[in-house]
Amino acid sequence: MNAGWYDENNNGFVPMVELHNQRGQVQPAVCRILDANLDRAREGLRIIEEWCRFGLNNAQLSGECKQLRQELATWHNPELRAARDTPSDPGTQLTHPQEQQRTDLKSLLQANFCRVEEALRVLEEYGKLYHPQMGSAFKHMRYRVYILESQFLGYERHQQLLRSQLYLVTSPANDLLSVVEAALAGGLTLVQYRDKNTKDGDRLAHAQQLCQLCHKYSALFLVNDRVDLALAVEADGVHLGQQDLPIKVARQLLGPHKIIGCSTTNAEEMQRAIQGGADYIGVGPVYETPTKADKPAAGLEYVRYAAQHSPVPWFAIGGIDVNNINDVISAGAERVAVVRAIVEAEQPTLVTQYFISQLTRVHIRNNKPELSQSYV
């Protein structure tokens, strides 16, 4: 029979990693460090796992957390546990002010990913002094946690896309930041930075400011046309047109967890965008618009087609405003994207709220409740 012990923290029988301190070569302090960080990493993982399981209902993510916890448990042998000396540990009294102030789920989860990654790094370094395989085992686990974090963020991002009904595409304006902030205050959850004629240095600065602002409001931030800018500011993704980089190339550059949107004007473009892996598509122009004067209207007919055939979320775009939104909705749209209707509005918050209220009515009528809970 294999050696091991029974772990009370739900892991059941844990095969024991061979004791390695038999010749008394490892200082007791090293064992205490390993013991404390094994606990820290497992606790952090458990906090993340609970959200993946009960908040997101995501079996794959919660399964990976559980597996990592179980692997950590196999290293937490009685010798390391016996080294624990809580009463004389000065660290038990120390709490960071941010730990007391954490009020939202997003920062709680981010803090716990950091906590797990730090603990694994400590285990990797000190573990080398304890067991010949400990360093590489924890290095490998740390990389698995980075992947888990990126999958987790990608999943949340895609859920947020599904929940977004209104999409603001920006145009250059002196007061753009305050306009966008007013719309975010009205409930906007998706913004695209679109700016064709500004110098790159200024574009980068604008994209950085907008990205920060959107993330402060827990809204998604995408960049029009430019994968490099999107990467530079850590945006949530890009929007590409038929003349821009192919989706496949953008995907290679951005990785699997960022959002890629694609403009379409007809059934053939829709088909290609979907086959290429677009996360959402633009459907338009619904009406002729001075914002994109060179593109003839595809009309409500194409909106009706998208309503019947698009397997991915789609946003009707082009000439949509508060006066015609209900015609677009009647043609089957559940999501819309606008430029002038918000950027040029006297009261961007009110206009945003109006659009969202009309679109929410359709979601309720079509019996499409939110697909998943948000952590924001």
Ligand SMILES: Cc1ncc(COP(=O)(O)OP(=O)(O)O)c(N)n1
């Ligand atoms: C949501 C959304 N849909 C369509 C477009 C248009 O993209 P594109 O055809 O590449 O034209 P430009 O915006 O680059 O002029 C969009 N930006 N957003």
Ligand SMILES: Cc1nc(C(=O)O)sc1CCOP(=O)(O)O
């Ligand atoms: C940027 C853009 N793309 C379109 C497309 O159909 O691909 S229509 C459009 C402009 C939309 O601006 P407004 O809301 O001011 O009419």
Ligand SMILES: [Mg+2]
């Ligand atoms: Mg483009």
